[in-house]
Amino acid sequence: MQIKVTINDKLVTWDVEKDEFLADTLRSHGFLSVKKACETSCCGLCTVWVDDKSVLSCSILSLRVHGKKITTIEGVPKEAEEFARILTAEGAEQCGFCSPGFIMNVLAMKNELVNPSENEIIHYLTGNLCRCTGYMGQLRAVKTYLGVVEG
């Protein structure tokens, strides 16, 4: 079946299987930033935006995004680079496999929450697992990025 989507501001038509998931569709079209790990909706590695909301692309049937706007990290290079530099400076990245999904959710949080507290930041990012870093570096990086002033 065919779907029409706007991917990173470009309108495309793709052939998809009826039981194909968005993460596979995106990867098969070269959006290799989209990673898959658990594939059971638990890790957040496959996070992309559908109509500007962050979602798990491993669990969304591709047919259901027909007519929608999809954003992967390739679509927000400036913002992603700005945050990724801080992430690296804080030593918050090792293998980097979790980073694209994590960064997409951090950017979504920045768009959604105004002046989030530390608890709100942690809560928003709970669905992004990282097996390497232990999260504290990530938290420092997010706070620096958002300009959170310690009270």
Place this chain on the structure above:
Amino acid sequence: MFTLVDLVQPDNLAEAYQILSDKRNNTILGGCAFLKMGSKRIGTAIDLTNLNLSYIREQAGFIEIGAMTSLREIETHTQLREYFNGVLPKSVHNIIGVQFRNGVTVGASVYSKYGFSDLITALLALDTEVELYKGGRMLLVDFLNKPHEKDILVKVWVKKNNRKAAYLNLRKSASDYAVINVAVSKLDDQWTIVVGARPSKAAIAVRASAALSKGKLSVEEIEGAAQRAAEELSFGTNARGTSEYRKALCQVLVKRGIMEVLHANQSDN
């Protein structure tokens, strides 16, 4: 992983129900997160996207929540954060992560009667009804006790009243299933104590709720009601905890829940 042969997006509920009834393996799709973990061979998958079932609205003394509403919409809804001391948003707050809650739906969460469900526990402590396409409207408690029949959950109705409520749970890690969850509520002098993730599905501790409703709410009576709740309900053992552990936790969380509701009541008076 599940497979499906066909996917349809019906324009009305009658058509959706007809397709659902046509074959045993025809299946309604919610957000697909749970379906995806299984290996079901779906014939025709029925996507309810075109039926406008994603809403939270207030009408004639009820809050209506459409089946395709996401858990994230429950969590962030301004009025729901106020009503019943925000018990509904609090109940879904810890389910996996924001991205997950953006995708999974209220209809699937309630219809599936999962034992571990956080949302069902909270809904059961309120005056909640479900509306099924074929089965009609009924109390949530009756729905939970009724044998499984293929149907479509269309919406959830929550009566808007002055019920005070509290939701508590214990999780071993932030986004794991709850080892146990508890909701307590009070309308006038009537108390309702609900315990879920026992690990079987949520149930009202009827005798404990009745005893608390008759008493004077002394510390001894509150502790007695918490103990009674732990004794009248059954608990099981799974990877997250033993039945004994759950029973002990139940007593503690029920007591805390009652205290929280009393506190909310006092702050309002």
